[in-house]
Amino acid sequence: MTNLSTSISLQTAHFASETTWNDVPDTIRHQGKRALVNFFACCLAGASAQAIGMMLAVAGTPGGARIVGRTATADAMTAAWVNAASANILDFDDTLPDTIAHPTAPVAAPLLALAETRTERPIPGRDLLMAAILGIELECRIGRALSIRHYRRGWHITSTCGGLGAALACGRLLELSPHQIVCAMGGAVAQAGGVVETLGTMSKSLGVGGAARAGLLSALMATRGMTGPSQPLEGRYGLFAVMGEDVEPHDVVADLGSRWELADLAYKPYPCGVVLNAVIDACLALRMDIADMTALASITVSGHPLLKERADRPGVGSGNLAQVSAQHAAAVVLRKGRAGPAEFSDAAVTDPDTRALAARVSVAIDEALPMGAARVTVLRANQSHERTVLEPLGSAGNPMTDLDLENKLRTQWANAGIKGSPDRLIDALWSLDTRDDAAELTRLIG
Amino acid sequence: MTNLSTSISLQTAHFASETTWNDVPDTIRHQGKRALVNFFACCLAGASAQAIGMMLAVAGTPGGARIVGRTATADAMTAAWVNAASANILDFDDTLPDTIAHPTAPVAAPLLALAETRTERPIPGRDLLMAAILGIELECRIGRALSIRHYRRGWHITSTCGGLGAALACGRLLELSPHQIVCAMGGAVAQAGGVVETLGTMSKSLGVGGAARAGLLSALMATRGMTGPSQPLEGRYGLFAVMGEDVEPHDVVADLGSRWELADLAYKPYPCGVVLNAVIDACLALRMDIADMTALASITVSGHPLLKERADRPGVGSGNLAQVSAQHAAAVVLRKGRAGPAEFSDAAVTDPDTRALAARVSVAIDEALPMGAARVTVLRANQSHERTVLEPLGSAGNPMTDLDLENKLRTQWANAGIKGSPDRLIDALWSLDTRDDAAELTRLIG
Numbered sequence: 001m002t003n004l005s006t007s008i009s010l011q012t013a014h015f016a017s018e019t020t021w022n023d024v025p026d027t028i029r030h031q032g033k034r035a036l037v038n039f040f041a042c043c044l045a046g047a048s049a050q051a052i053g054m055m056l057a058v059a060g061t062p063g064g065a066r067i068v069g070r071t072a073t074a075d076a077m078t079a080a081w082v083n084a085a086s087a088n089i090l091d092f093d094d095t096l097p098d099t100i101a102h103p104t105a106p107v108a109a110p111l112l113a114l115a116e117t118r119t120e121r122p123i124p125g126r127d128l129l130m131a132a133i134l135g136i137e138l139e140c141r142i143g144r145a146l147s148i149r150h151y152r153r154g155w156h157i158t159s160t161c162g163g164l165g166a167a168l169a170c171g172r173l174l175e176l177s178p179h180q181i182v183c184a185m186g187g188a189v190a191q192a193g194g195v196v197e198t199l200g201t202m203s204k205s206l207g208v209g210g211a212a213r214a215g216l217l218s219a220l221m222a223t224r225g226m227t228g229p230s231q232p233l234e235g236r237y238g239l240f241a242v243m244g245e246d247v248e249p250h251d252v253v254a255d256l257g258s259r260w261e262l263a264d265l266a267y268k269p270y271p272c273g274v275v276l277n278a279v280i281d282a283c284l285a286l287r288m289d290i291a292d293m294t295a296l297a298s299i300t301v302s303g304h305p306l307l308k309e310r311a312d313r314p315g316v317g318s319g320n321l322a323q324v325s326a327q328h329a330a331a332v333v334l335r336k337g338r339a340g341p342a343e344f345s346d347a348a349v350t351d352p353d354t355r356a357l358a359a360r361v362s363v364a365i366d367e368a369l370p371m372g373a374a375r376v377t378v379l380r381a382n383q384s385h386e387r388t389v390l391e392p393l394g395s396a397g398n399p400m401t402d403l404d405l406e407n408k409l410r411t412q413w414a415n416a417g418i419k420g421s422p423d424r425l426i427d428a429l430w431s432l433d434t435r436d437d438a439a440e441l442t443r444l445i446g
Numbered sequence: 447m448t449n450l451s452t453s454i455s456l457q458t459a460h461f462a463s464e465t466t467w468n469d470v471p472d473t474i475r476h477q478g479k480r481a482l483v484n485f486f487a488c489c490l491a492g493a494s495a496q497a498i499g500m501m502l503a504v505a506g507t508p509g510g511a512r513i514v515g516r517t518a519t520a521d522a523m524t525a526a527w528v529n530a531a532s533a534n535i536l537d538f539d540d541t542l543p544d545t546i547a548h549p550t551a552p553v554a555a556p557l558l559a560l561a562e563t564r565t566e567r568p569i570p571g572r573d574l575l576m577a578a579i580l581g582i583e584l585e586c587r588i589g590r591a592l593s594i595r596h597y598r599r600g601w602h603i604t605s606t607c608g609g610l611g612a613a614l615a616c617g618r619l620l621e622l623s624p625h626q627i628v629c630a631m632g633g634a635v636a637q638a639g640g641v642v643e644t645l646g647t648m649s650k651s652l653g654v655g656g657a658a659r660a661g662l663l664s665a666l667m668a669t670r671g672m673t674g675p676s677q678p679l680e681g682r683y684g685l686f687a688v689m690g691e692d693v694e695p696h697d698v699v700a701d702l703g704s705r706w707e708l709a710d711l712a713y714k715p716y717p718c719g720v721v722l723n724a725v726i727d728a729c730l731a732l733r734m735d736i737a738d739m740t741a742l743a744s745i746t747v748s749g750h751p752l753l754k755e756r757a758d759r760p761g762v763g764s765g766n767l768a769q770v771s772a773q774h775a776a777a778v779v780l781r782k783g784r785a786g787p788a789e790f791s792d793a794a795v796t797d798p799d800t801r802a803l804a805a806r807v808s809v810a811i812d813e814a815l816p817m818g819a820a821r822v823t824v825l826r827a828n829q830s831h832e833r834t835v836l837e838p839l840g841s842a843g844n845p846m847t848d849l850d851l852e853n854k855l856r857t858q859w860a861n862a863g864i865k866g867s868p869d870r871l872i873d874a875l876w877s878l879d880t881r882d883d884a885a886e887l888t889r890l891i892g
Contacts (some may be wrong), residue, residue, distance in 0.1 A: 002834030051672065058666045060508075077505055154683030159636070186644055189652040190605070193639030196683035198632055203674035206664065207636040210656075218652065220504045226497065228649035237642035439474055 005419045007099040008249040009233045012142075013181035015256050016134050016168045021126060021319065021433075024133060029433065032133040036403055037429050038267050039108045041250035041409035042093040044416045045271065045341045051202035055082050055209065064117040065070060066442040069416050076117040077213050080166070082108035083213030085205035088158060091323065091340055092271035093241060097396070100151055103265070106162030106208060109137040110216035114173055115438040125428075125435030131389040135169025138252070139183055140261035142233065146244045146300060151196070155243055159194020159207035164239070166215020174219055186228020187218025189239045189324045200320040209364040213371060229370075267400040269408070270339040270392045272323040275310050277392035278303070278374035279326055283333035284377055285387040293334055296357065297379040301326045302366040307374060312363040315355075319346045330376060331358035402430075419446035454695040455679045457889035458588075458763060459627035461702050462580050462614045467572060467879075469703060470579060475879065477708045478579040480851055481540055483875050484713050485554045487855035488539040489514040490862045491533035491717065491787045498650035501528050501655065502723035510563040512888040515862050522563040523659050526612070530658030534604060536787055537769065538717035542710060543842070545589040546597055549711070551654060552608030553581040556662035560619055561884040567818045571874075571881030579708065581615025583780075584698070586707035590680065591697040592690045595643070599728035601689055605640020605653035610685075612661020620665055632674020633664025635685045646766045713846040715839045715854070716785040718769040721756050723838035724749070724820035725772055729779035730825055731833040739780055741827040742803065747772045748812040753820060758809040761801075765792045776822060786857060848876075865892035 006014075021029075046052065047069025056072055065079030066072075068086060073079070087093050087105035094104050111131055115123045137330050143150070143161040151157050167188035171181040191214035196206030218226070234249035270280050279301055287293065301307070313325035320329040322344050330345045331354050332392075342348060349355075366375060372395055375388040391397035393404070400408070406426055413422040425444040428435055451779060452460075468474075492498065493515025499615045502518055511525030512518075519525070533539050533551035540550050557577050561569045581866065589596070589607040597603050603710070613634035617627040637660035639843030665671070680685050680695035687693075718724050725747055733739065759771035768774040769788050777800050788794060795801075818841055821834040837843035839850070846854070852872055857866040872889040874881055 051667075054670045055669050057670060058663060061521070075507070152700045154688035156636075160639075184648060186649040187652045190602075190640075190644040190649040191637075191639055193606075195638075195685070195688045197675045197678060197681040198636040199690075201632060201675055202667075202672040203629070203632040203636040203664070203672060206633045206660070206667070210637045210660065214652070214656065217504060218649070221497075221500050221648075221652070223504060224500045225499055226649060229643045229647055229649040232643060232649075235643040239641070242600035242641045264565075269784070329552060332714055339635060416828050 006408070007091055007231050007234065008252055009182050009185055009231050010178060011253045012168070012233065013178040013185065015253070016022040016138060016172045016181055017178045018177065019134055020158065021130060021156040024096065024130070024262070026131060027258045028262050029129070031265060032129050033429055033432055034267070034402065035104045035136060035265060036108060036132065036432065037405045037409055037426065038094055039087050039104045040068065040425065040429070041405070041412045042087040042090065042105070043083055044409070044418065045092055046089040048416065049086070049089045050088060051205050052086050055085060055205065057277060065113040066116065068442060068445060069418070073399060077216060077313070079113040080216045081209040081213040083112065084109035084208035088208045089205050090271040092268055092341070095266050095268065096140050096143065096261065097266055099148055099157055101140065101143045101161060102158040103136045103139050103165060106158065106212040106215065107139060107165040108132055109212045110166045110170050111173055112442055113216065114170060122437035122439060123173065125432040125438045128438035129432045131169045131173040134172050135165045137230055137260060137262055138168045139165025142254045144261060145240065145247050146247060147247070149245045150243065153245060154196045156196050156199065156204065156207055158192035160192045160243060162208060163188035163192050163214040166212050167218045170216050170219035174223055175210030176219065180222040182230065182232065183226050183228040183380065184218040186223035186232040187221055187226060188215050189232040192239060192243065205370045229274065230260070232286045253339060262323040266394055266396065267405060269400060269404065270416040271341050272329060272339070272344050273311060274325060274394070275307055276329045277394050278372060278389040279329050280333050280339045280372055281389040281392045282376035283330050284337065284386040286376060286385055287334065287337050289385050289387070290378065290380060295380060296360065299330050299334070299361040300364055300377040301330055301361060301374060302364045302369065302377070303374040304369050304371045305367065306366050306371055308363050308365050314358070316349060319344050320348055322349045324365050341415065447548060453677050453680065453822050453864070454698055455628050455631060455677050457699045458584055458614070458679065459571050459624040459631065461699070462618045462627055463622065463624045463751065464586060465580055465653055465703065467576060470576070471706070473837050474579060474706045474708050477711060478575050479878055480580060480713070481550045481711060482554060482578065482850065482878065483835055483851045483872065484540050484633050486551045486871065486875070487851070487858045488533040488536065489529055489865065490855070491538055492876060494862065495532070495535045496687070497535060497651050498528060500648070501531060503649065503857045504597070508573060508891060511559040512562065512890060514888060522559040523662060525559040526662045527655040527659040528729050529558065531655035532553035534654045535651050536717040538714055538787070541712050541714065541720065542589065542707065543712055545603055547586065547589045548604040549585050549611060550605065551583045552661065553585060553659040554578055554614045555658045556616050556890055557619055559662065560616060560849050562857050562888060568883035568885060569619065571884045572883035575878045576748050577615045577619040583706060583708055584614045585611025585862040587698045590707060591642060591686065591693050591695060593693070596689065600642045600690060602640035602650070602653055604647065606638045606689060608654060608657030609634035609660040612658050613664045616662050616665035617668065619740065620669055622665065622668055626668040628676065628678065629672050629674040630664040630668035630703070633672060634661050635669055635678040648883055668844065685740040687692040708846040712840055713748050713851060715846060715850065717787050718775060718785070719757060720840070721753055721773045721818070722772060723840050724818060724835040725775050725822060726785045727820035727835040727838045728778050728820055728833040729776055731829055732780065735815045735831050735833070736824065736826060741826060742780065742806065745776050745807045746778070746810055746823040747776055747807060748810045748815065748823070749820040750815050750817045751813070752817055754809050754811050755808045760804070762795060765790050765795055768795045771811050773804040773807040774800070776807045780824070786861065788861070804813040857865065
């Protein structure tokens with residue numbers, strides 16, 4: 001499958017086209033389901049955001065595909081665009097450590113839209129799951145080849161590589177030939193973009209949504225014979241040369257089928273910068289230790305220098321900035337005992353009690369703590385309480401369990417005010433490989 | 447207007463928002479009209495391309511905006527996408543020398559779509575013309591700041607900067623505030639992309655069409671309050687830093703309002719590489735000299751080394767490659783006496799007589815000839831005929847006249863089989879600043 005005599009792009013397309021269910025290890029099949037459970041949770045959490053409403057108002061006309069978490073429907077292209085944006089808007093979605101890509105949003109959204117709108121015959125759950133797994137896997141590999149240097153240069157990797165993941169996944173679901181998939185990849189590269197400057201603003205979602213739409217569009221164009229470059233990844237002016245730095249194209253296909261990027265996918269328990277996870281876990285634990293949370297004299301958050309660099313942000317004025325403020329995170333979690341989207345909203349930031357408490361939080365460096373760890377020290381009534389978290393929930397050493405992911409979906413389902421119970425959706429996701437019609441997934445949402 | 451204390455992005459937005467009709471010199475007003483005459487000619491020429499049909503089949507549903515050169519209609523977003531792609535697909539559209547950007551296609555298409563679909567009140571012709579002039583001007587300035595290095599790095603500048611031109615032009619037409627226009631620019635930067643690797647394939651059009659759609663979308667989102675970065679151009683991870691090399695951001699606004707990039711816009715008489723223009727002019731002249739064009743023994747095309755480097759391509763197999771083949775260009779023009787889209791089509795390439803003649807063409811270097819010039823020498827019946835063209839039609843020294851542009855539109859109108867006469871459209875374009883409803887333009891096409 002990794003024939004060195006063919007181009008890297010074509011090898012990539014062959015893998016997307018020819019990998020069978022039996023080629024995929026059980027753990028990876030299960031990881032694909034976990035990614036989808038998490039996708040629906042994030043979509044439900046993000047769908048109520050103002051920017052999502054604007055996107056629908058500007059480009060939405062009713063159609064055959066549902067907008068997850070809203071009552072609206074749209075054509076496939078718009079649904080892919082909006083649902084991908086919803087799933088990523090809070091940065092609550094899955095992450096491939098090292099590259100900081102959020103791979104599932106731009107892949108799952110167009111697949112669902114295709115499943116809902118291709119009415120000739122139902123698309124079996126296993127086909128959608130396979131397409132998602134292969135699209136995510138190859139998207140992550142392309143991102144890994146581009147390396148963290150791509151992000152450091154200012155590329156929002158979720159957007160740039162997302163379109164390729166979407167094209168590969170949709171190409172698989174549409175049963176394109178490897179040659180057609182290369183053409184679809186070319187269409188995705190023709191539209192690849194998204195810069196870090198837009199993070200923290202609504203315009204970010206145009207990049208992420210645009211990637212999902214671009215990939216779906218390119219795959220559909222390829223079914224009709226659209227031509228594209230033969231080496232969209234590694235060509236002289238292809239993705240790697242133009243948007244990368246010292247890329248080794250062969251990294252995309254090295255160990256393909258034996259090593260899986262999906263194994264490394266991490267999930268976020270809290271909709272905020274991953275650097276704050278340990279702070280939040282420590283504050284949740286402190287609430288167990290301290291019976292009365294009023295009249296806290298001072299709070300000190302200590303960590304690796306990166307924590308101070310990234311998250312020492314007093315007096316933030318928006319939910320977006322609160323997502324990277326240790327002051328806000330410590331204060332809101334100590335007060336509320338929760339760290340969900342509501343705790344990182346614009347409203348949460350303007351709450352006077354939270355602001356007052358946040359003003360008592362200071363951020364200190366403790367070189368002895370590893371990256372990702374944190375210690376929180378609270379002074380109250382001349383007593384000092386302290387908790388140190390070395391491996392916060394969601395880290396490689398302490399991953400979210402299946403139940404954690406289910407509960408994340410349950411919580412966001414409730415927050416979104418969806419009628420009925422999420423049990424049927426959760427069941428359908430865990431048993432997706434045996435379901436007759438992948439389009440049922442969105443129909444199971446109230 | 448070029449207050450140095452505000453950001454470059456905001457100064458750019460102020461210029462788009464606040465420039466009045468009286469601020470625009472007559473020559474530039476007229477250049478704006480020329481750009482639109484040429485836009486319609488290119489749209490009519492490109493609309494029959496296979497890729498355009500595919501785009502409509504995949505994403506088109508009937509709506510309030512027309513697809514120029516076809517009977518189809520679509521929603522504004524899709525019409526902007528398809529019409530921009532049509533106008534550029536043959537590379538027959540206007541060019542800003544130095545940067546090799548084709549600025550009008552991604553700007554004019556969304557403006558027309560807006561004019562057709564905003565039914566509250568008609569949009570006066572002058573408003574559309576002003577929006578086009580300002581969008582093109584600022585798009586060219588952003589491209590000039592990025593410089594030719596942007597293109598050499600592999601960025602298809604028509605796509606990357608096209609979205610900004612579209613956002614600025616649509617922002618102007620929608621009467622956005624400067625702050626809102628900066629947000630629209632942020633949305634365009636979030637979606638900016640397009641690489642040179644896709645040129646010569648259909649996937650190129652997804653980049654160019656995508657730019658038009660992205661700019662329109664961003665402007666419409668900004669009307670509803672979409673937030674974006676405050677410095678989408680010059681920010682740390684904005685357009686210039688991420689997609690440029692040694693960019694001087696101030697170049698965008700230097701001499702704004704006194705020097706106009708539009709003055710340098712060039713128009714193409716032939717749908718092929720600009721390096722072939724002199725070859726074609728020489729061959730057209732030779733047809734005047736030689737009564738009988740059969741039995742040509744040999745043809746020699748001489749020029750600057752760049753001509754040989756770019757266009758010494760014997761035996762090409764597609765219309766796309768024919769566009770950069772001196773052999774094909776000389777042969778087809780000597781045989782047909784024309785150099786329109788039909789002469790650079792796949793069908794023209796496979797014509798056996800043209801192929802036979804092309805096989806007798808050789809390309810030679812003449813260091814004495816300046817770049818852009820060419821000499822064609824034909825041997826027939828022991829007689830030698832020679833023509834040298836130093837400034838081909840379309841060059842700065844020999845620009846296309848208004849009548850040339852009108853005739854380009856007339857020819858493409860006829861080629862497209864549009865009913866009736868193009869006179870009313872041509873009249874409406876030359877008098878656009880006095881017309882009540884810009885939406886009439888597309889309605890005047892049969």
